[in-house]
Amino acid sequence: MLHVREPRTLKKQNAESTLEISDITPEAARLEAYDDHERVWFGRDDERGLKAIVSIHNTVLGPALGGTRVWPHETFEAALIDALRLSRGMTYKSAIAHMPFGGGKAVIIADSKTQKTPALLEAYAEMLAALDGQYYTGEDVGLTLADADFLRERTPNVTGTTKGGSGNPSPVTAHGCFLGLKAALAYRRGTDTLTGVRVAVQGLGSVGWALCEELHREGAQLIVTDIDAAAAEKAKAAFGATAVGPDEILSAKADIFAPCALGGVVSRETIPALNVEIVAGSANNQLARHEDARLLMERGILYAPDYVINAGGLINVGSELAPGGYDRAAAMRKVEKIPATLTDIFQRAEARNRPTNDVAAEIAHERIEAARAG
The missing domain is CATH 3.40.50.10860 (Leucine Dehydrogenase, chain A, domain 1)
Structure with a gap:
């Protein structure tokens, strides 16, 4: 070897x-x-x-x-x-999700x-x-x-496959994000009802599209964008969405902004233009800098830390490596804990007047250090 x-x-x-x-x-x-x-x-x-x-x-x-x-x-x-x-981010994601x-x-x-x-x-x-x-x-x-x-087929250390694995993790990532988004809405408004709630979705890849499907089924009004204009047009037809240009999504008037593309889109330059109450999406590294979460807090915008809300895919593929093999029902039960984890973070952050990503990072570090100590 x-x-x-x-x-x-x-x-x-x-x-x-x-x-x-x-x-x-x-x-x-x-x-x-x-x-x-x-x-x-x-x-x-x-x-x-x-x-x-x-x-x-x-x-x-x-x-x-x-x-x-x-x-x-x-x-x-x-x-x-x-x-x-x-x-x-993956270190924090595993720690928060209690994955080994x-x-x-x-x-x-x-x-x-x-x-x-x-x-x-x-x-x-x-x-x-x-x-x-x-x-x-x-x-x-x-x-x-x-x-x-x-x-x-060429190396064993690959997860999320159709051959011996759990298949495409994107729908599970999207479902966890959907549940987390509703938890953020419930924390902010006291209800997780999505009927009429405007959600601006940036990115219509496999996760963003699956998230839109769930949001649409629950009555959300979608504003969408993608670097592929054809994907945005497809969303208009499928969901009755309003399509805007990639440069317009960050200032779109909505209730929730869901970044589902590449990272770094929430920054000191873009935060002043945000016209939402909540940022909750599936993209990794949504913040350009860790410190940008404080700017969101100061504007009264609730931020669902990305590595908490988008952990569904990791939970699903990681479950393939569990003793006894993959158990989808067990994996989904773990995914369904994402809302409770987020709510705990929101409560701690509010009580201590701290940005939510500071609290999430502290929890992750505590779990890692506890494991290190044995």
């Missing part, structure tokens, strides 16, 4: 190409997004087009688990920062529509296998269910 914890660089060569895996933790440590990450790996195979970063943040609770994002970052540093922030996993995330620097080839995915599968159980992965932006199946 191949181990890579000790070697700083590993080269795996076949007849066509060479996969090189390097430990870039020292390079990552120079960035502000670094948070005592345990190990950061960079995998490169020029012949097959692979440039991938696997960031392992913390494994006190268990092996690192997190999705793989395929995105054409303009710079290597931008991709590295993305991986660092996402993996840290640490935080990890991978970013493949590529355009998922034009550069994600079978050869690239094959090279990535070899990288995952070489990491020898340090990191389990699954779907994320740009990596589909079919891609996960492809990887699973």
Whole structure:
């Protein structure tokens, strides 16, 4: 069996190409997004087009688990920062959800529509296998269910597949977000009735679309946007939604803003334009900076911390690795605890006049330190 914890660089060569895996933790440590990450790996195979970063943040609770994002970052540093922030969020997500996993995330620097080839995915599968159980992965932006199946055929450390797994985690992520959104509404208004409630949904990928389906069934009025204009038009037809441009969604007059695309959209620059009571969506790293939650609080906007409300997918795929195998009913019972977790965070934050993400992070740290202490 191949181990890579000790070697700083590993080269795996076949007849066509060479996969090189390097430990870039020292390079990552120079960035502000670094948070005592345990190990950061960079995998490169020029012949097959692979440039991938696997960031392992913390494994006190268990092996690192997190999705793989395929995105054409303009710079290597931008991709590295993305991986660092996402993996840290996964640590908190597992801790809050009482899952026995640490935080990890991978970013493949590529355009998922034009550069994600079978050869690239094959090279990535070899990288995952070489990491020898340090990191389990699954779907994320740009990596589909079919891609996960492809990887699973080549390495065992892939979750959320149709072949031996629980299938597409996106509907479960969306359902947890839906339940969390209702919990936020109930906390703010005393009722979780969605009839007539205006929800501005940013991003109509698999999770955003599934969330819209649930919101529509309960009578919410949807305002939607997506970088793919055709997706927004489809939502108009399917849900009677109002479609707006990507630059308009942040200032749309609504009751709830649900970010369901990429992160960093809620910032000191965009918060003044928000015209909502609640921010509750499925995107990871919704805040550009941790401190931006205080700006939301000062404006009277209730924020559902992203790694709490969007934990449904993690809970579902993580349940595949439980002793005895996957039990969907047990997984869904855990997902249904998301509203109670959020309500507890909202109550603590209000009582202490603290931003909700500060309280959530404290809870996560407490659980990690308790596990570390044994």
